[in-house]
Amino acid sequence: MADPKGFMSTPRQEWPRRPVVERVRDWDEVYVPGALLPIVSAQANRCMDCGVPFCHDACPLGNLIPEWNELVARSDWRAASERLHATNNFPEFTGRLCPAPCEAGCVLAINQPAVTIKNVEWAIAERAWEEGFVPPRPPDRLSGKTVAVIGSGPTGLAAAQQLTRAGHTVAVYEKDDRIGGLLRYGIPEFKMEKRFLDRRLEQMRAEGTRFRTSTAVGRDVPAPELRSRYDAVVVATGATAWRELPVPGRELAGVHQAMEYLPPANRVCAGDLEANPLSAAGRHVVIVGGGDTGADCLGTAVREGAASVTQLDIYARPGGERDAEAEPWPTYPKLYRLSGAHEEAGELRTAPAADADARLFAASTLRFTGDGRGRVKELHVVEVDEGRQPVPGTERVLPADLVLLALGFSGPDRADGLIGQLGLETEPRGTLARDGEFGTNVPGVFAAGDAARGQSLVVWAIAEGRAVAAAVDRYLMGESWLEAPISPHDRPMAV
Template structure:
């Protein structure tokens, strides 16, 4: 065991896991980081943790991750104990360490006047080492309760609920409409952000523990809600918020205008299919691409289009260009601030000059779509946009311009769970004013034995919130089935992120 340095935050600067050179990584679909380059620096980075008296990183993370504890253990080179402390609060740290935007780092006490601890990098280093050294074996229950639970949806909320319930002895069946489990982590997240072997490995672990997976089954159509309730003692609905927002402008009906979640699953499947046609209708190869929407989904489209060899790629963000530093009045520490961030995809697009008209990297800020125009065959050819004022989003006169576009991708977020499969109607569930499933603070819907977790009920959110919801909903279901539960419940259904 090594010794930690209590003055590490004074002697060591922040150093992040380096990315591979842009020219190299855009030629493949592998993760963007330099393999093996994290371990040599991670102990020193963990040592920057101040072990502060009130660790606000706990409050910033809905999972309640024991961050100072596992930072200390990594600094001391005690990887087994670090893995135990990490997995005590997080079922899938290899997912969150790659996909979460790290609100814990925004809440780091060191971040008040210095760069925050690289919590996310330490987390993923622990998770990966745990798998390498066998610290994450299957944990099947000692005995079965005789109760059965159906989990509908295999995204992070559904998987977390299923694993927790399986481990306390319930027989759990996960129903997934796609051909493979994983939800949006499977077909919505590109491989350059998380390679799918991480997902496959965790699902294999869950199957070894006793969780059963039924894929290519759409609940509501292939199996009705009544059938599911007859087969199982409780249901957990974790279907996600997959009803996408539309762009209500002239020209939306033109060929070549697609939702991001039509494009990304197609691209994810294609990068694993050597027979895929690079010029398929939903490929960006050789096309001028405009992405409408400035969030993470838009950035995923951006990185994907770059790798497919688009002629140009631009991303429209209706919000103004963020500042480089936190606005202490509007977004004081420890809230998660809206500042300028350079994702791997934006770094690639900026370095390659994919959008000559961009304000920064590939993004045009304070940009709103007015209309789409096409050619005589009905295919989109141009996006007409206008600059908008920061407050009120009113168009600025004289700022209209056009961008060439023969593929337009809409990444405008999601409104709630999809209803076309009929499940919500069959169960007679209510939706709230946001379009999400209505439930009480204990994750229960008004139908006895039916619980809701994740984005389907919370609304579009982060992966850490989804896992926290799955864990807490599992505790509620366990209590419903047995009268008590020893499962942790990190949040209530009405918990919300810290805001000013």
């Protein structure tokens, strides 16, 4: 460690956000430009370099956190970048989007605020690009083997980059018009500006990875035909089959899935559309679902100028401190957290009747009612107990002329025909079945990411991509030097 007493003398300090009244007027990222570097070295100095760094186990990538913390504290940015990129293909994504289970596993977090690992990671990634520490790394020679990767989210991109660097000829197939999957059209611009994604894609193109956009395998290209053209196929299509809300009034106009709302908003930022056809401007918006996707809808609706926005969370409001018995260290605790979107909604009072910021906790939707012309007008909600059962006498009515369902995803979408055409077996919960080497029941076809694991975090998606790449490399070459940070059956630390 650079300073043995750094964690005792330096308090935790996070990258400050821009004022709410300023940032809701644009789609730029919410943090104050240039305000991280002046504080990040001192924050990295808080790392204890503890005997058993549980941050490693809390991160599925096995990031070498104490090592690059010390290097940042010593201002050795090149070496820090090398250690960071040794385990993570896309730290600029995880530094922005991951909820940082590594910080929950920080030994310092037992009785003090954790090291700001996520901010340090973000700073290393950006400094690496500024200083030219991440040039393209094309392979020295080609293997003569070809691989098709279906899906261009973080899993598909990580797998493609690893396999390309191993010498295989890799083509990534994406059904949308641009590469990136949910990174492109699901994550709002204020959480990750797409120029950072485009920057990484240019690196991958320079390394030799090929991209095929506007190509839905199973519809535009028959899946068996694709399989016959490549030595191996990786299915990394994500879990895009959204969960429904089967309550009376669901058929009313104005009730939409979150992923029908967020992609057009991103296309507006990209210049493809003048306005979101589902714009929240001047409307009373209710978001059903308390997770990250719901928060993304919240921040988007605020920026579009909604008349009001309320977010429903079926869980009770969590506390501000870890419950040492129910969620002991180093597991990731369920705490009351204030995202940038919730901070904005709270300060602007978008939902005066909410419990906190824009959220109603322990709330379940009973039904929707319309305006007599087939359009949603109201949402009826009721308080629920710990067993999610309605509490008598707690029903209330919220104005709602735009309802967004953000209830998560159940598995890969079958609409394109990919799963059926290849004859891939699935698990009872709808995800793709696979063996201990990421292989499906079809020889040469592998499954990775949310399509097989189920809905998860970006850091797990990248770990899956790196691990499936190693499995494919072994399948093609008999052995592999590629790192496999996880197995298909690994799960986050839990009680």
